[in-house]
Structure formats: C-alpha cells, structure tokens
Amino acid sequence: MKVPKGFLFSTAQGSFKYQDRDDLALIYAPEGAVPAGVFTQNVFQAAPVLVAKKHISQCNLINAILINAGQANACTGEKGIQDCEETLRLLSKTLEISPEFILPASTGVIGEFFDLKKWEKAILELRENLGKVDVGKVARAIMTTDKYPKLVSKCLTLDNKEVHLLGLAKGAGMIAPNMATMLGFILCDAEVDRSWWQSCLVEAVETSFNRICVDGDTSTNDTVLALSSGKVKGSFCEDDLYRLKKAVKEICFELARLIVQDGEGASKIIKLTIKKAKTRQDARNIATTIATSPLVKTAFFGEDPNWGRIVAALGRSNASFDPQKIRLFFGDIEVFGCGVAKLEDIDVWLQGYMQKKELDLVIDLGAGEEEYFILFSDLTFDYVKLNGSYRS
Amino acid sequence: MKVPKGFLFSTAQGSFKYQDRDDLALIYAPEGAVPAGVFTQNVFQAAPVLVAKKHISQCNLINAILINAGQANACTGEKGIQDCEETLRLLSKTLEISPEFILPASTGVIGEFFDLKKWEKAILELRENLGKVDVGKVARAIMTTDKYPKLVSKCLTLDNKEVHLLGLAKGAGMIAPNMATMLGFILCDAEVDRSWWQSCLVEAVETSFNRICVDGDTSTNDTVLALSSGKVKGSFCEDDLYRLKKAVKEICFELARLIVQDGEGASKIIKLTIKKAKTRQDARNIATTIATSPLVKTAFFGEDPNWGRIVAALGRSNASFDPQKIRLFFGDIEVFGCGVAKLEDIDVWLQGYMQKKELDLVIDLGAGEEEYFILFSDLTFDYVKLNGSYRS
The missing domain is CATH 3.60.70.12 (L-amino peptidase D-ALA esterase/amidase)
Known part of the structure; x- marks a missing residue:
C-alpha cells in the first residue's frame, strides 16, 4: 500500500x-x-x-x-x-x-x-x-x-x-x-x-x-x-x-x-435507497426511520422479507407521500405497491435473496425528484451480547 | 372481577x-x-x-x-x-x-x-x-x-x-x-x-x-x-x-x-422522567430518544449503569438545554452533573439498584418548568430471538 x-x-x-x-x-x-x-x-x-x-x-x-x-x-x-x-x-x-x-x-x-x-x-x-x-x-x-x-x-x-x-x-x-x-x-x-x-x-x-x-x-x-x-x-x-x-x-x-x-454483531449490510421523494428531508427521514427500526433490523437478521415492518416504519416517518403510490423493492423484486402485497409467495420468491450478505432495498415514493441512500446493518444476538455485557 | x-x-x-x-x-x-x-x-x-x-x-x-x-x-x-x-x-x-x-x-x-x-x-x-x-x-x-x-x-x-x-x-x-x-x-x-x-x-x-x-x-x-x-x-x-x-x-x-x-423479551421496566424542560416538546424528544436508543436499552439489560450512553442520546435529541446544567439520577443517586461524573465507584454504588426489575431514571434539565415521563423496556436476546425468527 x-x-x-x-x-x-x-x-x-x-x-x-x-x-x-x-x-x-x-x-x-x-x-x-x-x-x-x-x-x-x-x-x-x-x-x-x-x-x-x-x-x-x-x-x-x-x-x-x-x-x-x-x-x-x-x-x-x-x-x-x-x-x-x-x-x-x-x-x-x-x-x-x-x-x-x-x-x-x-x-x-x-x-x-x-x-x-x-x-x-x-x-x-x-x-x-x-x-x-x-x-x-x-x-x-x-x-x-x-x-x-x-x-x-x-x-x-x-x-x-x-x-x-x-x-x-x-x-x-x-x-x-x-x-x-x-x-x-x-x-x-x-x-x-x-x-x-x-x-x-x-x-x-x-x-x-x-x-x-x-x-x-x-x-x-x-x-x-x-x-x-x-x-x-x-x-x-x-x-x-x-x-x-x-x-x-x-x-x-x-x-x-x-x-x-464491521457493525457490532452485524451479519448483513442493507443499502436502502429512497427514490422520487418530494424533498430531500423527507427522503432522509424515511431512510433513518427504517434504518433504525429494531423490527426491520431483526427481520433482516432473521432473513425474513418482512415488508410489513418496513411499510409500518415508513408510515410513522412524518414524511409527505401518498400511501397508494409507494413501491417497495427487495433487489429487483417489487413486494408492495398500490397499497397491497405484490407477491403471494413472498418467502419462495425471496428466500435466496434474503440469504445474501449485502442487500438492496428500494422505496419509490412517486412524489418528486429527490433521492437519498443509507447503509445499515441488522440487529443480532451479538449486538445485544456486546452491548449488554458489563464493563470489564 | x-x-x-x-x-x-x-x-x-x-x-x-x-x-x-x-x-x-x-x-x-x-x-x-x-x-x-x-x-x-x-x-x-x-x-x-x-x-x-x-x-x-x-x-x-x-x-x-x-x-x-x-x-x-x-x-x-x-x-x-x-x-x-x-x-x-x-x-x-x-x-x-x-x-x-x-x-x-x-x-x-x-x-x-x-x-x-x-x-x-x-x-x-x-x-x-x-x-x-x-x-x-x-x-x-x-x-x-x-x-x-x-x-x-x-x-x-x-x-x-x-x-x-x-x-x-x-x-x-x-x-x-x-x-x-x-x-x-x-x-x-x-x-x-x-x-x-x-x-x-x-x-x-x-x-x-x-x-x-x-x-x-x-x-x-x-x-x-x-x-x-x-x-x-x-x-x-x-x-x-x-x-x-x-x-x-x-x-x-x-x-x-x-x-x-410484557414487552417482547423485556426483563426491566424503566420509568424515565424529564424534569425542568424548557418546552414539553423538548422533554418528549429527549424521553423518546433515550427510550429508543439500542445502547441505552442493552445497557439496562446488562445491568450496567452506563450513564455515558444516556448522556450521548440526550446530546443528539435536538432539545434545547445547557449541557452544564444537566443532572442525571438513577433512583435517588446523582451520577452526572455540571458536565462530569458525580461518583467514582459507580458500579459499587449502583450494583444493587441495577438488579431491580423496575428502575427510575430522572433527568433534570434546569431549563424550565415542563415535565414528561415515559416507560420503556430493555433490549434483550429474547427480543432479537422473537423478532428475528422466520414467520411460521
């Protein structure tokens, strides 16, 4: 070097x-x-x-x-x-x-x-x-x-x-x-x-x-x-x-x-991209809310394509969007759009994808032109172990 | 009944x-x-x-x-x-x-x-x-x-x-x-x-x-x-x-x-009271930031009186206060005030207290008259286990 x-x-x-x-x-x-x-x-x-x-x-x-x-x-x-x-x-x-x-x-x-x-x-x-x-x-x-x-x-x-x-x-x-x-x-x-x-x-x-x-x-x-x-x-x-x-x-x-x-206990890196947001602040709020949600993070640890948790976090992010216009993708696969699930057998479709170490999550808000991304880790047993242990 | x-x-x-x-x-x-x-x-x-x-x-x-x-x-x-x-x-x-x-x-x-x-x-x-x-x-x-x-x-x-x-x-x-x-x-x-x-x-x-x-x-x-x-x-x-x-x-x-x-995996209930805040919104922001911090929550699980994590969460809450005026109490014991640790042997002082199932945390902002409380649970292995598991 x-x-x-x-x-x-x-x-x-x-x-x-x-x-x-x-x-x-x-x-x-x-x-x-x-x-x-x-x-x-x-x-x-x-x-x-x-x-x-x-x-x-x-x-x-x-x-x-x-x-x-x-x-x-x-x-x-x-x-x-x-x-x-x-x-x-x-x-x-x-x-x-x-x-x-x-x-x-x-x-x-x-x-x-x-x-x-x-x-x-x-x-x-x-x-x-x-x-x-x-x-x-x-x-x-x-x-x-x-x-x-x-x-x-x-x-x-x-x-x-x-x-x-x-x-x-x-x-x-x-x-x-x-x-x-x-x-x-x-x-x-x-x-x-x-x-x-x-x-x-x-x-x-x-x-x-x-x-x-x-x-x-x-x-x-x-x-x-x-x-x-x-x-x-x-x-x-x-x-x-x-x-x-x-x-x-x-x-x-x-x-x-x-x-x-190398995030404490992390087993996955998820890149979350928020597309077509009305404002940059909206996109950032959504990204941060999802990336810090314990429910979202534990779902990725469990390799569970649990889009409900992502949508719920989106819904409490205080960002401005029309719920009907939201489209949510795991990699290239659209799992949620027009307010309803897009796939019947999501576990079958996504099983292989969820096992990857680096995943892509894309949310299209259909509300504007702003874009924002964030990288986050999952929440694992080792995280709790590392941070729940006594000082030594 | x-x-x-x-x-x-x-x-x-x-x-x-x-x-x-x-x-x-x-x-x-x-x-x-x-x-x-x-x-x-x-x-x-x-x-x-x-x-x-x-x-x-x-x-x-x-x-x-x-x-x-x-x-x-x-x-x-x-x-x-x-x-x-x-x-x-x-x-x-x-x-x-x-x-x-x-x-x-x-x-x-x-x-x-x-x-x-x-x-x-x-x-x-x-x-x-x-x-x-x-x-x-x-x-x-x-x-x-x-x-x-x-x-x-x-x-x-x-x-x-x-x-x-x-x-x-x-x-x-x-x-x-x-x-x-x-x-x-x-x-x-x-x-x-x-x-x-x-x-x-x-x-x-x-x-x-x-x-x-x-x-x-x-x-x-x-x-x-x-x-x-x-x-x-x-x-x-x-x-x-x-x-x-x-x-x-x-x-x-x-x-x-x-x-x-009964919070998923919870082993403790912590009642956090924010006192003497300038505005109610400030008090609520601080309470929510601390109550949702994975670092704070895992520390309570580990029975670790880790006030540094609480102070760090306070410091990123966007609330308005003078860091020098903050006083932080575990039960009746002041652990942080005037910008420095108040106790040398905090582990000795707080060992018994941290083992309790219900704890009181008080933050005095010295900034006004508003007060706000929140009840929160700790973050444990069982939380990750419950929420990281596959749908079945």
Whole structure:
C-alpha cells in the first residue's frame, strides 16, 4: 500500500484500557499539511473535539494527529480539556512543534479521566517508534470493538503526477460499554487550497459517514480529519480537482461501508435507497426511520422479507407521500405497491435473496425528484451480547 | 372481577393464525353504549381502523366491538375494507343489529387477506357462546405474542352509586413476524356525555399508551376504544366526573405498564422522567430518544449503569438545554452533573439498584418548568430471538 508523501507514523502502548496492544497512534507531517475537519453534532462534545476544532480554526497548517483508544475524554469538564492540552504539550515538546499544530482524537469509555503518567511514558515510546511503523499499525492502534482495521488507499494521476490518497477509520457501533465512536483520517499529498479541501471533506462525509447506521446512536467524539501534505505540487485543472474530490468521496464511502460491515454483531449490510421523494428531508427521514427500526433490523437478521415492518416504519416517518403510490423493492423484486402485497409467495420468491450478505432495498415514493441512500446493518444476538455485557 | 353492567362477552376459534385457541372475541352492549376512540397515527391505516373511525363518527351509540387476533387486515387495499365490512355484516345478521353499530379491531400479520369462510363459521360460534364466557377469555383471545392477558378493573362510588370500570389490552411489541400492535378496550357503566367521554379517553391515552416504548415502532392497527353503557344513571357532579376520569387514566396507565412489562423479551421496566424542560416538546424528544436508543436499552439489560450512553442520546435529541446544567439520577443517586461524573465507584454504588426489575431514571434539565415521563423496556436476546425468527 503506497502512502501519501510527507507523512510519518508511530504507535505506542499506553495501556489506557487495553493491556496487550498499542492504543496510541501518531500521524505526523513534519513539514505541515493543510487540514480539514468534520465533527460530531452531539451537544455533548468531548474535550478532544473541542480542542481539535479550536486548533483547526486557528492554524493554516497542521503537523500531527494524536489518537488514543480506550478513553474518550468525554464528559470530563474543564479538567478533560486541560488533560487533553497537556497530552498535546507532551508531544509538542518531544517533536519540537507548537501544541496548536496538533489535533487530538480520542475514542473509548466516557466520563473517565486520563492518567497523565501513562501518557508521559507512552509519548516517549511514540517518539522512539516514529517512522518505524507502517500505517497499518496506526489503523490497528485506533481500534476499539472493531473486528478488523479499516484502511483504504487510492492512487491517481493529476497533471501528470502521481497523487496518493489513504484513509483509515475505526468504528463498529460503540466501545463496550460506552458509546458509538467513529474516527476517520484521510491523508493526501496533493497541493490543495484549504477551503476547497474542507468543502471536499464535507461533501465526502455527507455521502459516506453521514449515510451509515449501526444503531442510530451518535457520539460525543465522532471526528473525521483530512490532511494534505502538498508534496505533490501542480497546477491542477478543474477536471483534476473533480477527480481528486471523487477519490476522497470513494475512500470515505469505502471506509463507511467497512464500518457498517464491521457493525457490532452485524451479519448483513442493507443499502436502502429512497427514490422520487418530494424533498430531500423527507427522503432522509424515511431512510433513518427504517434504518433504525429494531423490527426491520431483526427481520433482516432473521432473513425474513418482512415488508410489513418496513411499510409500518415508513408510515410513522412524518414524511409527505401518498400511501397508494409507494413501491417497495427487495433487489429487483417489487413486494408492495398500490397499497397491497405484490407477491403471494413472498418467502419462495425471496428466500435466496434474503440469504445474501449485502442487500438492496428500494422505496419509490412517486412524489418528486429527490433521492437519498443509507447503509445499515441488522440487529443480532451479538449486538445485544456486546452491548449488554458489563464493563470489564 | 366485577364487570360493568350492560355488557356481554363471547369468544370463538377462527383459526386465522392460531390453531389451538380462541382468536376471535366480541364485546357486546345489547342496549348500546357511548363510544370513544383513539387510533394509530401511522400513515398506513389498517382496514379495521378506517372502518371503526367511520362508524364511530357516524353513530352516537355502539353495540359491539369485534376483535380478531392473527391477521391485521392491513395493507390489504379496497378488498381489505370490503372484507372487514363483510365480517361486520355477518355479525350484524346474527345479532340483528346494524353493521354501523359495530367497531372492528384486528391485530396480527399484515398484508394477508381474510378467509371469509373461516369468519362465517367463527361468527356462528361467537353467537353460540354469547354471554357464556367471561371477560378473561376475551383478554386471552385477543393476545398475540403477549405472555399473559392484560385485564384491570376498578370500582368507585359516584352520586351514591357503584360504577364499574374494566380495561383490557393486548400488546407486547409486535406479532411475529409483523408489527407493533396494541389494542385497548375500556368498558364502563356510568351515564356519560359523549364528548366528555371522548376527551376523557384522549387524556388517559396521552398519559398511558402514548408514554410507553418497547421498540419505538408504531403500527397500522393501534386502537383504543372506550364504551360506556350508561346503565348507572346519576347526576354526577364535577368531583364525580373528576374521579371517573382519574379512574379511566389509572386503568389505561396500568394496562400500559403491563404492556411494557410484557414487552417482547423485556426483563426491566424503566420509568424515565424529564424534569425542568424548557418546552414539553423538548422533554418528549429527549424521553423518546433515550427510550429508543439500542445502547441505552442493552445497557439496562446488562445491568450496567452506563450513564455515558444516556448522556450521548440526550446530546443528539435536538432539545434545547445547557449541557452544564444537566443532572442525571438513577433512583435517588446523582451520577452526572455540571458536565462530569458525580461518583467514582459507580458500579459499587449502583450494583444493587441495577438488579431491580423496575428502575427510575430522572433527568433534570434546569431549563424550565415542563415535565414528561415515559416507560420503556430493555433490549434483550429474547427480543432479537422473537423478532428475528422466520414467520411460521
């Protein structure tokens, strides 16, 4: 896997929560990189989110992202902010950069305070390992309940130069016993304009990380950061920029898909597309209502083509449509339309289809021109097991 | 259990879905009763809902409620309406009353059509059994995935006369493999004014059936009907009416509580109270967001005092509050306030409390004067098992 130029990586064992693996990671751009960031909309924002937002708004270039797994540093008040800043100060000293040029990202149990002694030790180890580990180790160090690391790369030729993109993410629902936490990092080596880079990330997040649903719960820590080192300089034309944006979108989408695939306990990925909605808001409401319905999610787990549950969720979504015009498809097969069932032997027709790991669900509202999709996982025994178990 | 005067009951075996039990029930008021009704808000409304709404709007007195379990007669289009009307016609012939004076209520699998031959036979049996069965048999006949029948009665003295109230309900989440379906019936023998009776039911539903959450899914069939036979005549004073309304509310609340207790797979009932909200809408949004969060629900199943998940759900509820002013209590114990954890050893403090079957959760928003409560169940293995299994 080719890595964008201008970045070094490191990991260390902080033992914040996990005892037998690296749980601290560093993405380092010695000569700085153009940053972009998208953060959780939750009212309760974790200390690292508040600090990262501040730094990203103040600095044109960023040198490092410091990520820990196991502790979210959320709901920790003023002390949480101070602790976060202290970890950046420790890193800034050892790297000889300003703390403002570092973005923090944390994931894990909320409400707990950092043990700064552990951080001191781990940051020394981070310094020692700098440049000696590959990005795969970073992807593994940021994992919490993830079953596997999530890493995607892309290479494209712009203005006759090779540009590399790399994305890594963590997320699987939530960390036991705490909350949904997804972190995503996109690295690139093209020379980009800062505001274009930010809009590029915002657009990519909108059609990827904003379109996935494991359990409908958002967290205090959700963060997606993008850094572009500018090592590949060029006079990129409009078409180049279009292709670069497309590549960022594809990387984010693939990472998002991997998160749903790895969703806690998930056995299926369902892509739900809402077509011909009157408004985009309607389409989104319907998609979210269906994707978070426990009845719909358990039916997919049971491989039961239970369209009644989907129609019922649709009916309580507060969207505007004519029930008589609704058409519902499993794959290419229409199961419901004009207010009634379209198939008599639905179980026979759909048995094979329901056994697939990735399914397509399409709802045509016949009400307008808007379209929206969402990827969601099913609700399984393992979900309950993972999230019903005691903290340990 | 004393039954309000003026009502007769019957049940029969229709074999609509269940083969070894009664699944058709009749509540019969030979001399008529004043009706009131509250129905599902779902856009997809089942045939019996549409027909019952029509009849209730056209008739001042109602003679009968005809209820079947196993088939919802929902998403069945015009044929579903005709079938529903045909069942009423069959009953009206045998009882020698007008079909308009009968209210239908169905619960069960959606999308399937009635087999009218089965209905013909079952309605004859219903006629034969009329007056020979007690109301307990009716409560059992309307069950679907319910583990037990739900029946509550009350007696009060108004204007020196004994007034009897009786309520029965079915609901446990949804019928496998279909949707949440709750039906409730309140019977009374006091002489009441029709519009007062309707407002009394609306108020009672608002603080009972509208305050419960098993999985957040509403159905095409939800129906609560109240009939008062007027057999106990009197000049009820304002205080009498106040007490009668209070009794209807208590009956509905107790039935609602029984539904949550019997919630599919439920092992706990949690009463969540939102205090000092700026607006009622805020309080309701917060209560619903928390009560439907899979993370919160699985934590209660795991007896884990996982306040981080509750705070995270609160933070995505779109309600207006100052995060610093939030106080969160498990029973009397404050676990979160001023933005930070209030207890260091929360597991020690709350271990005993979390093992209770009924828990109290209180959130003080410190933002205003509005208050709202909701009763919800936890999310368990058995929920997934019940709802993930194939139709059979």
